[in-house]
Amino acid sequence: MTEPVCRACGHDADTGTGPRAVGVVPLGRTAVPAIPEAAGGWTVEIAPDRAYFARGENDGAVFPTAAAGRMIPLTAPRxxxxxRSRSRGRAPELDLSVPPLDPGVSRAHALLERHADGTVTVTDLRSANGTxxxxxxxxxxRVEAGGPRxxxxxxHVFVGAWTRLSVTNPPTGTRPGP
Incomplete structure (x- = not known):
């Protein structure tokens, strides 16, 4: 059973009122960023991390031994x-519901933002298992909910039972930060 009101953003799916999570868009549609696009693109590598999984905070999940990392190029700043939520017809830009599905990831788990100066922040969107x-x-x-870090x-950013996110800022291929 799904909850009609999103715990992350307060959107009521039954009435269609209230805010929606930033960046969550209808499936099959293109996201329209709320702020201007950052100059150039950026890339996020999504990979299973055995050491993170071995910490034991995985509620009985099985580590995906055959899974490889994948690179996701992004052009929007968020x-x-x-x-994804098939019942609501929405998917996030960094969709972790594709194999290997990480069962510890919330529907709207975290927000990555690339700022005009090249820095990147992460905000936990009140996820069940933390960021x-x-x-x-x-x-x-731990990244406290609601405030960017x-x-x-x-x-790296770690979410769910085993997922590690690594951000790269082209054109130099450098990691974010000062």
Whole structure:
């Protein structure tokens, strides 16, 4: 059973009122960013991370041993990380509901934003299992819900049971941060 009111953004699916999560768009449609596009593109690598999974906060999920990472090029300055909602007909820009499906990821889990100065921030969208930031799975700090955190050079964003997100800013291919 699905909840009619989204815990992340307050949108009521039954009445169609209230805010929607930033960046969540109807399936099959193109996202229209709320702020101007950042100069150039950026890329997010999505990969399973065994060390993050081994921390044991995975509620019995099985690590996807045969899964490889994938690179997602982005042109809009914002990207929601989450899972698609077939019943509501929406999918985030960084859709983690494709194999290997990470069962610990919320529908609207986190927001990555690339700013005009090239820095990148992450905001937890009140996800059920939290969003973590750090250079590796052994050195993580929790991203508190609602407030953006700077993703510094060498840091990764960790979500769900095993997913590591690594941001690259072209054209130099450098990691974000000061």
């Amino acid at each position: 990207a929601v990380v989450g899972r 973590w930031l750090g250079p590796d799975a052994a050195h993580l700090t 700077l993703v510094r050079a060498g840091e």
